[in-house]
Amino acid sequence: MDFQTSVKTCLTQKYATFAGRASRSEFWWFILAYFVGALIALLLGRIVYLLYVLALIVPTTSAGWRRLQDTGRPGWYILVPVGFSLFTMLLSPAPMADPMAPGGMGGMGLMAILGIVQLILAILYIYWLTRPSEPETNTYGPPPQA
Structure with a gap:
């Protein structure tokens, strides 16, 4: 699947379609x-x-x-990094917060831990999303048209 077809497919034909499978090229062209x-x-x-x-x-x-369904994993797994990112954004301190203020270092420590967890999640999900498609029909349907 080429760049234009991928973007068109994801934005018009499958805007909110969670059923089925997406090829690597469809996903990565759209993400680009x-x-x-x-x-x-x-x-x-x-x-x-x-x-x-x-x-x-x-x-x-x-x-x-x-x-994710194309690689044989449940699709709802994508909600883990999305939800964790939203959670981290809600906990992030104000941009002008003084880190040297009382209690400021604890917030920085929490954000550092959350950042490390987010990095680990990003590496895991990039690995999963770059895996080849399952060549045969899986639980989520037939292989996508490449």
């Missing part, structure tokens, strides 16, 4: 397009970036869900 768009949105401002992320959280999650 997502990150390029995110960089452009970030350059345009925080509000534009926030709207961009909110608009694409469903198709990005569904593409990861289908990709």
Whole structure:
């Protein structure tokens, strides 16, 4: 699957489709397009970036869900790093917080631990998402058209 077909498939045909499987090329081309768009949105401002992320959280999650199913893993596993990232963002201190204030170092320690856990999760999920497709029909359906 090429770049344009992948983006078109994920944004129009399978926007919120969590059933089935997604090939490596479908997933990774879409993720590349997502990150390029995110960089452009970030350059345009925080509000534009926030709207961009909110608009694409469903198709990005569904593409990861289908990709995990393509490798034989339950798709809901994609919710672990997504949920953990949201949890970490909620706990993150204000940007102008003084780390030397009383109790500030404890917050930094917590954020360091959460960052290490997030790094480990990222490595694990990148490994899973780069695995080859199961060549035969699995629990989640027939192999995707490449």
